[in-house]
Amino acid sequence: MEYFVIIISAIFVSNIVLSQFLGVCPFLGVSTKVSTSVGMTGAVIFVITLATITTYLLYYYVLKPFDLVFLRTIVFILVIAALVQMVEIILKKISPPLYQALGIYLPLITTNCAVLGVAILVIQKNFNLMESTVFAISTAVGFGLALIIFASIREQLDLMNIPKGMKGIPIALITAGILSLAFMGFSGIV
Amino acid sequence: MNQWQNFLKGFIKENPVFVLLLGMCPTLGTTTSAINGLGMGLATAFVLTMSNVVISLVKGFIPDKVRIPSFIVIIATFVTLVDLLMAGYTPALHEQLGLYIPLIVVNCIVLGRAEAFASKHGVWLSFLDGLGMGLGFTFALFLLGSTREILGSGSILGYKFIHGDGMLVFVLAPGAFIALGYIIAIMNKIRKA
């Protein structure tokens, strides 16, 4: 039952982008087309999950026992950067077409606040390893959901008559605001 | 570009938030009030300035291939420094900003300026660039934070001037997006004028 709450809240109620503001940069930058959004989502799910598991293990088995908690930020971000590099190299070897498809989005994920954010959040929320993994996957799915919905809307917006001052980012932000408002409606579920 | 222009560009012409559209996450997440926005902005400005300076100093010694990881470690060190100092000396603000303090390390502005400027210029110019961009960022956060606080809580810098609640939506997630959207639209108009 607990897992159900974690999943629903991570995807809908406390959506990582629309309510926690993590991952907003790629959210605004990649969402101009639905196809690229789907690619980004896949990469993000993969990296967030791996990163969370790795940083979790490092935190509880290395940092905490040795009273090195203050090195958390450095260790976490280095792990994420290294992981992204590794994923790039492995993908290039195992599946060149997939690597091509994801291409430029992979390195961008390092600076995606959502990845570091989730790594820190699972520590703050005192989740165990299984809960952290479920949370990480759900969060990434929530990111993807918001991203793809947003991209679909933006593709439509492009064809509309928007006042000159509002074109581009301003109207995108306001749309995101309305989407965020809509997602707030989920808060009564659990 | 002379020194003065270098410093000022971060405020309007190349404001990191309104023009370069970088550092959105903390911009939206920490501006529930003017003070929070101010605090976050200054913390980031500190990290930005210091890391720009250090990176500019050691850029000659860092092999090209490990540039990015090295910058990241340097930036992360200053972020942790700010985190520790705030936890010890400004605990209330530290609690308000919470998760966003360690997130300064992934703030695209910091790594962006390191890569685009500090790694190619001398110490003094890098210092000005970092300071200017950092203060410009602070200005943006303060502006958004004040707007959200006035509209959403009916207060400014903690002083309430209405009874009861304001338009609560502005201190919540949707309001952040909407307020920022409008401010950028207005800024676009001002810059084009």
Place this chain on the structure above:
Amino acid sequence: MASKTKSTLLNMVLTLLIISVVSAGALAYVYSITKKPIEQAQLKKELDAIKEVVPDFSNNPFEEKQIIDAYNGSGKIEVYPAKKDGKTVGYAVKTFTEKGFGGHIEIMVGFLPDGTIEATKVLAHSETPGLGSKMTSEKFKSQFRGFNPAQKKLIVKKDGGDVDAITAATISSRAFCDALDRAYKTLKKEGLIK
């Protein structure tokens, strides 16, 4: 401006090593300086919370702090006796719950010796802003002043109790009650309150 150092494997590893060691060293130093202020800030926060939830006292609650196992073995709570002129005027209990919407919630609750709740203060939570976070508001907290769990049920009305839950934040409200209940039942088991 290109780097003067070539990207040989040795140089790369050496550079990263040096930078990491210098960073870790600098941070260890700052950590050692700030450790005390951070602890003190935390203590001050707790002392302020204790002052808020129990009647005036003249002792130092930290000196008589007791860490007790919760009545049902679900963890440990901290009990701070508040005394005035040698007489116990109340107990401030740092209790917790893991059932919050965002997980862990820490609450300082003050009990009078007769078992009545004096006041509550939320110390830490990850509840949703605007919803579960309303548990820190006077509107929600005021119903607990003078609430005696021996006479009224420390459960939300929805589940048959006497506590008004926060609208659309039932889980947070239930968690709040869970924390208070843990403190109450443990104090009772230890014989500290009636």
